[in-house]
Amino acid sequence: xxxxxxxxxxxxxxxxxxxxxxxxxxxxxxPPADVPESPLDPALCGEGPSFPDLSEVDLVxxxxxLSTWNFGVDTGFYPLGSCTMKYNPKTxxxxxxxxxxxxxxPLLPESLCQGALELIWALERDLAEITGMDAVSLQxxxxxxxxxxxxxxxxxxxxxxxxARSRILIPDTAHGTNPASAALCGYEPVAVASGPxxxxxxxxxxxxMDEETAGIMITNPNTLGLFETxxxxxxxxxxxxxxxxxxxGANMNAVMGIVDMKAIGVDVIHLNLHKTFATPHGGGGxxxxxxxxxxxxxxxxxxxxxxxxxxxLRLAHAAERPLSIGRMGAFHGHFGVMVRAYSYIRSxxxxxxxxxxxxxxxxxxxxxxxxxxxxxxxYDRPCMHECVFSDRHQAPQHVTTLDMAKxxxxxxFHPPTIYFPLVVPGAIMIEPTETESKExxxxxxxxxxxxxxEAGQDPETVRTxxxxxxxxxxxxxxxxxxxxxAG
Amino acid sequence: xxxxxxxxxxxxxMLAVVGQDDLEALFDPIPAGCRxxxxxxxxxxxEWELDAHMDQLAGGNAVAPGAKVYVxxxxxxxxxxxxxxYLAGRGExxxxxxxxxxxISQGTLQAIYEYQTLACRLMGTEVATxxxxxxxxxxxxxxxxAVRKTGRPRVAVSRLVHPHYRQVAATYLHPAGYEMLELPAxxxxxxxxxxxxxxxxxxxxxxxxxxxxxxxxxxxxxxxxxQGGGALMVAGFTEALAYGLLRSPGSLGADIVCxxxxxxxxxxxxxxxxxGMLGSRQALVRSLPGRLVGRTVDQEGRPGFVLTxxxxxxxxxRERATSNICTNNGHxxxxxxxxxxxxxxxxxxxxxxxxxxxxEYLKGKLAAAGHPIPFGAPTFNEFVVRLPDxxxxxxxxxxxxxxxxxxxxxxxxxxLGGCYLLCATETASRQDLDRLVKEVSS
Numbered sequence: 036x037x038x039x040x041x042x043x044x045x046x047x048x049x050x051x052x053x054x055x056x057x058x059x060x061x062x063x064x065x066p067p068a069d070v071p072e073s074p075l076d077p078a079l080c081g082e083g084p085s086f087p088d089l090s091e092v093d094l095v096x097x098x099x100x101l102s103t104w105n106f107g108v109d110t111g112f113y114p115l116g117s118c119t120m121k122y123n124p125k126t127x128x129x130x131x132x133x134x135x136x137x138x139x140x141p142l143l144p145e146s147l148c149q150g151a152l153e154l155i156w157a158l159e160r161d162l163a164e165i166t167g168m169d170a171v172s173l174q175x176x177x178x179x180x181x182x183x184x185x186x187x188x189x190x191x192x193x194x195x196x197x198x199a200r201s202r203i204l205i206p207d208t209a210h211g212t213n214p215a216s217a218a219l220c221g222y223e224p225v226a227v228a229s230g231p232x233x234x235x236x237x238x239x240x241x242x243x244m245d246e247e248t249a250g251i252m253i254t255n256p257n258t259l260g261l262f263e264t265x266x267x268x269x270x271x272x273x274x275x276x277x278x279x280x281x282x283x284g285a286n287m288n289a290v291m292g293i294v295d296m297k298a299i300g301v302d303v304i305h306l307n308l309h310k311t312f313a314t315p316h317g318g319g320g321x322x323x324x325x326x327x328x329x330x331x332x333x334x335x336x337x338x339x340x341x342x343x344x345x346x347x348l349r350l351a352h353a354a355e356r357p358l359s360i361g362r363m364g365a366f367h368g369h370f371g372v373m374v375r376a377y378s379y380i381r382s383x384x385x386x387x388x389x390x391x392x393x394x395x396x397x398x399x400x401x402x403x404x405x406x407x408x409x410x411x412x413x414y415d416r417p418c419m420h421e422c423v424f425s426d427r428h429q430a431p432q433h434v435t436t437l438d439m440a441k442x443x444x445x446x447x448f449h450p451p452t453i454y455f456p457l458v459v460p461g462a463i464m465i466e467p468t469e470t471e472s473k474e475x476x477x478x479x480x481x482x483x484x485x486x487x488x489e490a491g492q493d494p495e496t497v498r499t500x501x502x503x504x505x506x507x508x509x510x511x512x513x514x515x516x517x518x519x520x521a522g
Numbered sequence: 523x524x525x526x527x528x529x530x531x532x533x534x535x536m537l538a539v540v541g542q543d544d545l546e547a548l549f550d551p552i553p554a555g556c557r558x559x560x561x562x563x564x565x566x567x568x569e570w571e572l573d574a575h576m577d578q579l580a581g582g583n584a585v586a587p588g589a590k591v592y593v594x595x596x597x598x599x600x601x602x603x604x605x606x607x608y609l610a611g612r613g614e615x616x617x618x619x620x621x622x623x624x625x626i627s628q629g630t631l632q633a634i635y636e637y638q639t640l641a642c643r644l645m646g647t648e649v650a651t652x653x654x655x656x657x658x659x660x661x662x663x664x665x666x667x668a669v670r671k672t673g674r675p676r677v678a679v680s681r682l683v684h685p686h687y688r689q690v691a692a693t694y695l696h697p698a699g700y701e702m703l704e705l706p707a708x709x710x711x712x713x714x715x716x717x718x719x720x721x722x723x724x725x726x727x728x729x730x731x732x733x734x735x736x737x738x739x740x741x742x743x744x745x746x747x748x749q750g751g752g753a754l755m756v757a758g759f760t761e762a763l764a765y766g767l768l769r770s771p772g773s774l775g776a777d778i779v780c781x782x783x784x785x786x787x788x789x790x791x792x793x794x795x796x797x798g799m800l801g802s803r804q805a806l807v808r809s810l811p812g813r814l815v816g817r818t819v820d821q822e823g824r825p826g827f828v829l830t831x832x833x834x835x836x837x838x839x840r841e842r843a844t845s846n847i848c849t850n851n852g853h854x855x856x857x858x859x860x861x862x863x864x865x866x867x868x869x870x871x872x873x874x875x876x877x878x879x880x881x882e883y884l885k886g887k888l889a890a891a892g893h894p895i896p897f898g899a900p901t902f903n904e905f906v907v908r909l910p911d912x913x914x915x916x917x918x919x920x921x922x923x924x925x926x927x928x929x930x931x932x933x934x935x936x937x938l939g940g941c942y943l944l945c946a947t948e949t950a951s952r953q954d955l956d957r958l959v960k961e962v963s964s
Contacts, residue, residue: 052636052640061865061868062605062863062864063605063865063866063869065872065873065876065948066876068879069952070882070883070955073878073879075767075900076900079738079768080769081767081769083766083870083871084644084765084766084867084871085867086644086865086866087866087867088867088868088869089864089866091605094609094864095605098609098612098860099609101632101633102615104628105614105615105618105627105628105630106618106627107613107614107617107618108613108618109613109616110613110614115619118619121525123616123617124525126569129573133576133577133580134580135579135580135585136579136583136791138586138789139790139792140593140597140926141792141793142595142596142597142793143583143591143926144921144926146921147583147584147924148584150578150579150581151792153582161563164561164562176655176656176659176794176851177847178848178849179836179846179847179848179849180659180847182846187693187697190697191697199697210837211835211838212836212837212846212848214836215839215841217841218841219846220698221698224840264551266556267553267555290552291561292558292561293558294552294557294558295557298556298557307849309849315616315617316619316849317852317853317856318616318620318621318633318856319630319634319653320620320849320850320851320852320853321655321794321851321852322849337693361690361696362690363659364655364658364659364690364793364794365596365657365659365684365687365690365794366596366656366686367792367794369794370793370794370795371794371795374576378572378576381566382523382566383523384563384564384567385560385563387526387566388561388563390526391523391526394528396549397540400542400548401540403540404540405539417540444626449626450623469525470525470527472527472528472532473527501625501626504626506624506826507822507824508820509625509821509826509828510818510819510821511818511828513819514830515816515830515831515832520649520650520807520814520815520816520830521635521650522635522639
């Protein structure tokens, strides 16, 4: 162990919600019934859901104890590759909770929601500026939803210009959501192998690109943490065959104010506000996945659109946007997440965003250089926001990436992303983000060094980790074979 | 910048480790033609300035108590106990990622398992997913699931399903070549199920209850009609609170239940984030889209929770996954679990009853004031009323006073010119409702 305490301390047990409480308690205050009771056909009425009856104290203890079993960015270093677990500023929670935002009905008449429309309008403009693209829709609810919206835009554009195409090129380093999103449009994904340098080669794209292929879905910087240096040539090849370039912008945190996405040939890019723009991940969402497009593709964006008219803003619906792909969600997208991202951009300003990207890249390269003597680094080149190692050096001791990830928990760190991207067997994908200080990175390096040494001297301890967490390794096979999904 | 901890000394030391002279050199791998030269954004704000700016923007929206908005239509004004945001706001919940590492994510995992359980009890299903984006995308996913399960390329959807939900379903279904048929309304404000027989073979019948007009549908009859033709019955909802009073869709025979959980302790927040709820019979579990949390044991036999049945999901199955969803609305599900537990079964049923009674009171007063209620079917906390010719001008005048007297239906239902959808929840006092009737009738 390093000198840093990992998980020493008090971990309280807590039963399931319905094992607490007594029938007849209530943890909420109900308003007085100031209207007469009105009859309803008893045949329509049920018995009401069998929720447990708890006091407010029961409720607070229960969820407070549960929260202490969780590890968040607020708890410690969370270098989960491709997930950009940067610090989530607390002022964002204040802004999103303002009654004028939190209590606003989505179908308010336009004259009564100018503040919300103004925020959407301004955030769209900011994201267009940050990416270099022309138009933005904030409607997609998460990254994969943005991918779907972007694919639908590409599909609609091809259909408008004659023929819907049937295939889409997707590099072998892509996140699983890419092929799944493309498949929803009926596209058949065609895999493009990345070259020996970890980036795509134009000749490989040229060999596959044809007029039946709708375009390419490319992640840039890619999931190896490398900038796709041939992107302009690749985009030119795709465009020459009438195809379009979709960029998965999950890794935008490396290049804010650095790269011009339109200049590199991107037609559509999605952003993850819950990654790059510091909104909390919430234990799995809600996120927000805006798409940014070229002027040519703007007519296909989801409706409604916020448009300026005179001094005010209004919503343009499907009737004025006949080429739109339609509606992606019930209302305007995850407005509460947009409030936080907008607050972030206003707090950082242009220089702050560029500085954030620069320091994110510095932190990743620092870890790359500090760790490369301990762990196998398959692509030993300057990286962007993340770097990818493997467990090759530990394989002779039969210690795997999973084992070392679990052992990191005993040292008080969240593990990196593991076994992704698929092109690196036993991948350990580390993304520190810019909000981590040098001493936290140094502590992480010390823990990784201790684990590498332990893998040689006492591999069994690593193989059976974690040892000090609330629960130890869980039986996932049993969970899947005999699913118990509700109590 | 307070979020960036690096001192200039540290940057120097780190650059030395990396082998670079200055920070700009870090971007040497990026070709010159790809570069962006400076961003044109407003100047950075201090925390004080940000507060003032955001207060001003937030002030540009009409909300209670200054405004009275009698609109539901998929987003409902309900009181949120302070304990809900307090607990959900704990940083350990809020700043964690998806619980892929279960040993240090048991808080999220147990809470979502509890959410799934309470969601099952509410919807009357055997399983419920960990969440979807909203009620509309949950419906779209449910319809795609039915198409996959039955191998039939057409679905039938009631015209009384929320118009925006139908539009989202069309966005999802049409590019892949699937067809959506619309079932018309009957004069009492419920779905004309007889039209299903004329629709031919379909994968699913989707009916919302209470429907967009607030009317309670005969879900048992709908399920019988759907299942008689080999289709799956998809029951939707926009107002989850209704099932504190009404029989649950699962108990009435629905195969898949999907809807919006915003009423369960989530702020309206201009429409999002909400909570897409989706559940089904156990037999359909391997076809479900979205994440699931399951109970298991650790290597020492202690109970614990994990994400499970991942072989349905995109990170394993890629283009053959049951959905492309990855990040969902987990934190909204956590809030909903806290809210449902705060109310408890007893409180939830009482609150649902109160919502019903408020809307019935308003409906009765409007009818007594001479405004026809066009649909006879029973309703929950919203309903349609026909207001006199020229009411548009009154509606606009009331807006200037901060009163939104219902949602005009003519743009989504051209045959319902002069009809408005009104909503009354527990947040409207009798005094408020009396004033509304007076203003509307003046």
